[in-house]
Amino acid sequence: MDWGALHTILGGVNKHSTSIGKIWLTVLFIFRIMILVVAAERVWGDEQDDFICNTLQPGCKNVCYDHFFPVSHIRLWALQLIFVSTPALLVAMHVAYRRHEKKKQFRKGDQKCEYKDIEEIRRQRFHIEGSLWWTYTSSIFFRLVFEAVFMYAFYFMYDGFRMPRLMKCNAWPCPNTVDCFVSRPTEKTVFTIFMIAVSSTCILLNVAELCYLLAKFFLRRSKKAGKTKHHPNHENKEETKQNEMNELISDSCQNTVIGFSS
Amino acid sequence: MSWEFLCDLLSGVNKYSTRIGRIWVAVVFMFRLLVYIVAAENIWKYEHDEFECNIRQPGCENVCFDHFFPVSHIRLWALQLITVSTPSLLVVFHVAYRENREKHHNQKLYKSPGEKDGGLLCTYLISLILKTGFEIVFLVLFYKLYNGFKVPRIVKCDIRPCPNTVDCYISKSTEKMIFLYFLVASSCLCIVLNLSELSYLIFKYSIKCYLKRYIKKCQ
Numbered sequence: 001m002d003w004g005a006l007h008t009i010l011g012g013v014n015k016h017s018t019s020i021g022k023i024w025l026t027v028l029f030i031f032r033i034m035i036l037v038v039a040a041e042r043v044w045g046d047e048q049d050d051f052i053c054n055t056l057q058p059g060c061k062n063v064c065y066d067h068f069f070p071v072s073h074i075r076l077w078a079l080q081l082i083f084v085s086t087p088a089l090l091v092a093m094h095v096a097y098r099r100h101e102k103k104k105q106f107r108k109g110d111q112k113c114e115y116k117d118i119e120e121i122r123r124q125r126f127h128i129e130g131s132l133w134w135t136y137t138s139s140i141f142f143r144l145v146f147e148a149v150f151m152y153a154f155y156f157m158y159d160g161f162r163m164p165r166l167m168k169c170n171a172w173p174c175p176n177t178v179d180c181f182v183s184r185p186t187e188k189t190v191f192t193i194f195m196i197a198v199s200s201t202c203i204l205l206n207v208a209e210l211c212y213l214l215a216k217f218f219l220r221r222s223k224k225a226g227k228t229k230h231h232p233n234h235e236n237k238e239e240t241k242q243n244e245m246n247e248l249i250s251d252s253c254q255n256t257v258i259g260f261s262s
Numbered sequence: 263m264s265w266e267f268l269c270d271l272l273s274g275v276n277k278y279s280t281r282i283g284r285i286w287v288a289v290v291f292m293f294r295l296l297v298y299i300v301a302a303e304n305i306w307k308y309e310h311d312e313f314e315c316n317i318r319q320p321g322c323e324n325v326c327f328d329h330f331f332p333v334s335h336i337r338l339w340a341l342q343l344i345t346v347s348t349p350s351l352l353v354v355f356h357v358a359y360r361e362n363r364e365k366h367h368n369q370k371l372y373k374s375p376g377e378k379d380g381g382l383l384c385t386y387l388i389s390l391i392l393k394t395g396f397e398i399v400f401l402v403l404f405y406k407l408y409n410g411f412k413v414p415r416i417v418k419c420d421i422r423p424c425p426n427t428v429d430c431y432i433s434k435s436t437e438k439m440i441f442l443y444f445l446v447a448s449s450c451l452c453i454v455l456n457l458s459e460l461s462y463l464i465f466k467y468s469i470k471c472y473l474k475r476y477i478k479k480c481q
Binding site: 009066070 | 285288296299300304305308312314315316415416430431432434435436437441
């Protein structure tokens with residue numbers, strides 16, 4: 001189980017996503033997960049070993065490292081990626097639930113069911129409408145929230161996105177204010193800015209997808225409203241015809257009743 | 263043999279689960295297994311090397327580390343994941359037993375081997391109770407072994423061969439504490455899901471039984 005398994009799970013959701021959703025998923029896997037695994041993990045690999053403080057006092061380095069890096073960048077990114085991918089599971093579950101209902105209908109031999117076999121149900125792509133629209137939109141909303149929360153957490157924890165070369169530490173048991181040197185600060189700054197930039201791109205893609213879905217929803221609604229307005233005369237004409245038929249039927253019934261009674 | 267085996271096991275169980283059971287599987291995959299593999303394992307990777315005591319006495323560091331970490335957090339976490347996933351095997355075995363029985367007798371004995379009724383329902387309920395029980399046991403074990411879920415920066419050690427009370431420093435204590443709290447939160451979420459599923463199944467089948475009896479009485 002690793003990022004590959006996540007790719008398999010989310011790949012299934014890709015079929016039912018919008019085009020923007022597919023782009024978002026590609027950006028997530030190529031520019032975030034892959035960069036994290038093949039590059040960023042190596043850069044941060046020796047973060048504690050090569051974090052050096054200008055003192056021989058045992059324990060000072062550990063304490064200073066813990067003070068300046070309460071949660072490592074790499075772990076925060078991993079958590080961010082997991083949280084940001086989780087809402088897509090809601091869509092996967094909803095699709096699985098719909099498939100299950102269609103299979104049930106098919107097995108019961110429901111005439112309304114338009115599928116020829118179960119394989120067709122498995123392969124079918126569901127359109128984002130009805131309750132699936134709500135699930136999909138909520139998943140995008142939660143994604144946005146998680147991205148924003150993690151970006152703020154980064155900014156708050158590390159006072160910006162720059163990694164300094166030198167940090168001054170006077171936490172106990174350091175005997176006085178001690179200079180501590182971070183390993184590969186420039187490389188870490190570059191990767192941090194890269195990951196923040198890609199997060200921002202993902203936020204923009206999510207906002208665009210949300211706007212697209214909302215626009216589609218309102219357009220569909222206005223089309224429906226337009227249709228009902230467009231055909232009221234037609235409906236009224238049909239109603240009056242029906243009323244005339246009913247009157248004729250009731251008249252003929254009365255005549256027959258009178259005929260029988262006489 | 264790796265975590266892939268556990269993934270396959272849980273995916274197999276998913277087929278016979280209720281909706282809440284599927285949410286439980288998703289939570290275990292995403293928030294426990296994946297977090298363990300991609301993040302937590304690396305935090306505890308060099309815990310022994312990075313554990314430092316303010317003394318040059320050979321053996322003192324080893325003895326103090328062993329005293330404060332009888333079983334490492336990360337190993338307990340792995341054991342918890344495996345133990346909590348295993349009761350689901352009971353359900354898989356029971357369904358396999360039913361299918362074997364049908365083959366042996368060469369006739370349809372059950373409406374569907376995976377249908378939760380009678381014996382399979384009992385097995386499912388037992389697996390839920392066991393899962394919840396194991397979660398609680400591990401949480402209590404964590405709490406008792408480490409005096410709560412805190413990871414201190416410094417611990418004082420005076421076990422032989424340390425000549426006196428010595429300061430020992432734990433690496434990445436804040437990060438370890440955050441992930442421990444994450445573990446506790448995800449365990450509690452799984453306990454809540456298991457209890458909800460248990461209540462839902464008991465309620466559903468009680469209503470079914472009651473209705474059957476009521477219809478029989480009317481007839």
